[in-house]
Amino acid sequence: MRQPPDRLFAHPLAQVPDFVFNEDVARVFPDMIKRSVPGYPTIVENIGVLAGRFAQPHSVLYDLGASLGAVTQALRRHVQIEDCRVIAVDNSSAMVERCREYLHAQDAMFQELLPVEVVEADILAFPLQPSSLVTLNFTLQFIRPEQRPALLERIRQALLPGGALILSEKLRFADGRQDELLSDLHVAFKRANGYSELEIAQKRSAIEKVMLPDSLEQHRERLLAAGFSQVVPWFQCLNFASMIALP
Template sequence: MTKPIRDFSFGEHAVTFDRHIKDSIPGYANLVSRILRDSRRFVQPHTTVYDLGCSSGRTLAKISRVNSSSRNGVRYIGIDCEPGFEPLWRKRRASGLRFETGDARVLPLENASLIIGQFIVQFIPPMDKRALLRRIHDSLVEGGAFMIAEKTLAETPRLQDAVTFSYYDYKLERGFTAEQILVKERQLRGQMTCMSEAELRGALREAGFTEMERIWGEAPFAAFLALK
C-alpha cells in the first residue's frame, strides 16, 4: 500500500526555520539586506509595516530596529498562518512588535507604508492570488511599497529543466539529502503554485501597481519592488 503523503508544514521547522530558509534559498541573506536598505526609504511615520508570512519574525524585527529611531508612531505587524511560530514571537513582542496567527487574505490590512511578502503568494490558491495582491495594493498609503519575493517558473521547458537541477545541486551542497529533496517536492505538490516572472509582473499590474522593478534574484527565486 502506498504511504499517504502529508502536506509540507513550515510550522514543523519553526525552531530551526531561519537556518532552514537560508539553506534552501540561494542568496537569501542578500534579499534580507535589500529589504532592510529599502525599508529606510518607504517606511512612513504613523503608518503600519506588515510582514505577511512572517515566520519567526526575524525580518520584521530587523526592519523595526533600522527604522524605529527615525520613524515615529509606526506599528510593526507580522502575520503567519502557522501557529508553530507563536513561541518564537514572545521575545519579539517585548520590543513592541505585534504578531497574529491568521490568513492574510482575510485579516485587516490598512494604512500601510510597507508590506513584505516573502514566498507567500506561491502558497495561495491560484483563484485567490490576484485578490490578495489587490488587497495589498489597496491597503498601502500613497507612496507605499510592496516587496514581494517568490519562487518562479522559467519561461521555457528547457530553461526550467536547467534551473531545477541546478537548484537541486545547490541543496545537495547545503547538506540536504536526495531523499529530503524528493520528499519535500512531493509534499509541496498542490500546495505551491508558482508563476513566471512575466506572470507575476502581470498580476501586480492587474492589482494596481504601475511601477515595479526586479531587485533581487537567483533562479528559481526573484524579488520585486512594487510602488503605489
C-alpha cells in the same frame, strides 16, 4: 536561541504528507530556509534596507506571512521613522509562538526598535490599515492562485502614496530549458548545503501540491492588474527573486 538542523525528510517515509507549517517545521525553519532558498539572508536583510526608503511616519509596516519574523526583525533594525510600527501576521500557531520568542530576544539585544504586534490570522481575511510598506516574503506562492488577485488588490488599496509592496517568490520559467536548468541548479544548491537525494526528493513531493510558483511575467501582470503602477525586480538568485511593486 539554539537552531536545530533540518532533518525532517532524512528518513524514508511510507507516505510523504503535504507540507504544513507545523511545530516540526517551525522548530527547524531557520536552518531549512537558509539551506533551501538561495540568497535568503541577502533578501531579508535588504528588505530592511529598502524599507527605509518607503517607510513613512505615522504608518504601519506589514510582514504578511511572517513565519518566524526574520523580515520583521530586519524592518526593526533598519527603519527609524517617527510613530511607525510593524504588524507581523501568520496563520500558523507554531510559527507565531516562536516568532514572538525571537522578537522578545531581539528586544533584549537592541534599544529603540520599532514596536511590533504579532497576530495569528489568515492574511486573506485580515483587515489592513493604511500602510507605507507591505512585505510578502515567500508567502504568495502558498496561496491558491485564484485567491492571489484579491489579496494584492487589498494591499494596493491599503498602501499610502509613496509606499511599496516587496514581494519575494520562487519563480518558474516559460522557457522549458531555462526552467530545467535553474531547477537543476537549485537542487545542486541544496546538495551543497548537505541535503541528501532522499531529503530532496521527499521534500519536493511534500511541497509540490502546496507551493505553486508563477513566472516573473505572471507576477508583473497580476500586480499591474491589481492597480500597481510599476514592478521593479531588485534581486534574483537562481529561481528565487524579489521585486518592488509601486502604487
